[in-house]
Amino acid sequence: MTRYIGNTNEDREQMLREIGYENISSLFKSVPDSVLLRKKLDIPEALSEMELVKSIKSTSKENKNTDEYVCFLGAGAYDHYTPSPIDQLILRQEFYTSYTPYQPEISQGTLQAIFEYQTMISELTGLPVSNASMYDGASALAEAALMSCETTKRKEVLIASTVHPESRQVLYTYAKYRNITVKELAYENGQVSLDDLKSKINKDTAAVIVQNPNFFGIIEDVELISEIAHENKSLLTVSADPISLSILKSPGEMGADIAVGEGQSLGNPLNFGGPYLGFMAVTEKLMRKMPGRVVGQTTDKDGRRGFVLTLQTREQHIRRERATSNICTNQALNALQATMYLTFMGKEGLREVAEQCLNKSHYTYNELIKTGKFRPLFTAPFFKEFVVISEEPVSLLNEKLLKNNIIGGYKIEKDYPHLKNGYLIAVTEKRTREEIDTFVRKAGE
Amino acid sequence: MKLLEELKYVETHEWVRVEGNKAYIGITDYAQDKLGDVVYVEVPEIGTVVEAGDQFVVLESVKAASDVYAPISGTVVEVNEELEDNPALINESPYDAWIVAIDMSMPTEVDDLLSAEEYKELCE
């Protein structure tokens, strides 16, 4: 037997004997002969632990990682710093190897962690009701659109073209199968065009969706958008960068009905795109329309405070085809990691991170423009990320940078073909002046 | 199981109290017992037009969502706002806790509803 199986050969024989079977295959007699696999699976033979580690290590070495290379790539996933206690605490097996807290008496750890997470997300977004997290920022945004349609009984969604391209793609996929029409709003100077919004919004518009800071790193004028959306009785969804929320006005304060976003920045490693977490918070009014798990506070029969999964009747295991969503699991461990991050960084730390991002990205921007090889594209304010137009094609530029141990910015032309040589650069608190100066020097060569 | 003689009943466990052209609708003692603690009542908007047999209210307990069907056709003219704050009334006093009132469009439908006696038989 392999090392992950409990029974010995003798155990097996004894167990079979005790329950009256001759051999293992007699337990499988309901599997018809015609579908029994008659060969050995054609996959590699088992590896010992030593062989496994060696083999996978060598595969991992074929990737260039952000420890060896200095990263200026963002576009929705960011190389932020994570305090060291998190890596150790997250491995506590009680968090790691448990499942959905169905039995609250032995799941108070997970339940309280989610309650604290919900409180923090609510605090960041300025909206009172947060769920326990969703798959990622993109699918949370799509779910927000579906929820808006369900609530308003309307079938059209307006989304800013300054929202992350992958979020828009995911929205298109989710919307297509629900016969929801998605229309994009043009941008001006890197911000949603209010004129375009006014001309496209109508009585069928269920949702207006913007991202702040947007894909270009720019801060949108959400309050003006909110007025237009609400005058039309449409719901406003704002997708936000949680780090920015320590200094920027919260979605709730600016009138959003739903706030969503990618939570990776909060202490979750880049991991080649996942697992991350999507957060979602809504107004009181939308509480019962919200998808996903929710934890609530209550008391036990001796009056002690405790936490439980609540408002479960919205969910698939009860409502089945009439549930608010098909979502079942949340991203509990990633949400826990985010909760730990927000705890260790705390009120002051998160603000300091945001301010360093702000200052370092502006310094980088100014230095890049000084080289004469890059020109500004937009003049609107930005947070930790910005777009410039490079003189040389971005692919060549990034190739050159890679040779200097730098992972360059995002080739924005991929998603906005008219922005030829557009270059999206993210600068987090991790970048030092020396790294930035090297990047600027090499990029400007 | 408690029943009130003066009410009319439906086999899907709703009761109806007729006042003029208005029908007040709730769920029976038997139904509230089966459902357990009611935690939330989802009601239609005032002005909603329903036909007898339409699903028009949802009662939520901790681990179930149960449909309530309109016993009678008409327009929803009142909803019991007290239930919003205190859905437990349905458990405590099911025949006082009306959920919605309907202005009947086909008052003769009342004649097809069950008497307390008939409903009792059905539940046994």
Added chain:
Amino acid sequence: MQLIFEISKKGRKAYSLPKCDVPEAPVDSLIDSKFLRKESPDLPEVSELDAVRHFTRMSQRNHGVNSGFYPLGSCTMKYNPKVNEAVARFDGFTKIHPYQEEETVQGALKLMYELDGMLSEITGMDQFTLQPAAGAQGELVGLMIIKDYHLNRKDEKRTKIIVPDSAHGTNPASAALAGFDVVEVKSNEKGLVDMESLKSLMGDDIAGFMLTNPNTLGLFDENILQISEMVHEAGGLMYYDGANANAILGISRPGDMGFDIVHLNLHKTFSTPHGGGGPGAGPVGVKKHLSEFLPVPVVSKMGDKYYLDYDRPLSIGKVKSAYGNFGVLVRAYAYILSMGPEGLREVAENAVLNANYIQNKLKDKYFLPIDTECMHECVFSGIWQKEKNGVTTLDIAKRLLDFGFHPPTIYFPLIVEEAMMIEPTECETKETLDEFISVMRQIAEEAENNPELVKSAPHTTVISRLDEATAARKPILRYTK
């Protein structure tokens, strides 16, 4: 215990950052103050030690697989091998950005490509997408593929998905989300799909049939080939809900049973940790005639270079950013390589043996609705205890907590009254099973002789039963001062 907000005190901190080494400007000189927050979000202010203790204490109020037996049916709470955590933490995996140039992530792409191949072989399918973040999202992808497949053939009247009454709640919910109407097919007295009912549903409006096999009663549907044939003949596709595929590894393959689409839950069958409810991963495999509909991108190989193929005009699109829960994929990949073909077959054999062992040893004390060989899990009903002693399945579950066991899944599947769904997994030893069996038998006796003891359980946990009705009536979903 206290909430982190209750131990917070102004001025404490648990972080350090280097001094900002670029010229600093006031925030409102860079961003117009109308966009700025007046007050920082009220996050905790605690010392590092206090924060570490807080999370450590919190964890101690949880039961995990490493704490003790966790026979939660349909969730496959098997052991999460430690080496998988070690390899998933290599810098070459955790510190790579999803949008790096392909030539800088060849290792990651290779791993995904090989995992696709291995999962295809294990299930008898032709190609997998690794994008779905969880089983439910996998289902959604599978159903979207079904929809587009029919539409692409201009077969527009196929609006219905058939789902058995024993199915997981996600099945009908996913079907609705993909824009289908859901039709339920009944189970027969053997707990299998009722062939007559199924036949009566066949028609040119059927888009597909979603089936779990072994089903949620833990039974393998012996008519599976006839079912596939019937659905295919009617023009529908066969969808395999492979959330719990532990019983079939190396024994039988959905592809050979006639299924066109399969989703797997890597956090169940393939040992990746459940994490208190996620992250999981729900890859979807299809037969060749459906591969053009898979989400973009698909990892492909040209010569010895791996690349992300976005050029797939018939693709359903994207359901998630990037390429899937990569960190979870690494763990599943490591697991398959550790097990090898013989190891995987041993998994199935032992999972099935353990479930049958429990089933046989408890069926004189608890009602077994369908008395036949089960697969990876067995389903009892607490109806005897309820009728005789007023002790419910919930009470039995709570009493198990006093013995340090996680209870089985309860009240599911819906078609069994007072259901208890027990899935021991292959990892447990005979000794653990014997201990569980003896406790279950003891509880059955307690139900008879001392029902109050069971009804008032648990007695040893950090809190007792919670008032869930108040939690739902007056939801308190966050801490307020």
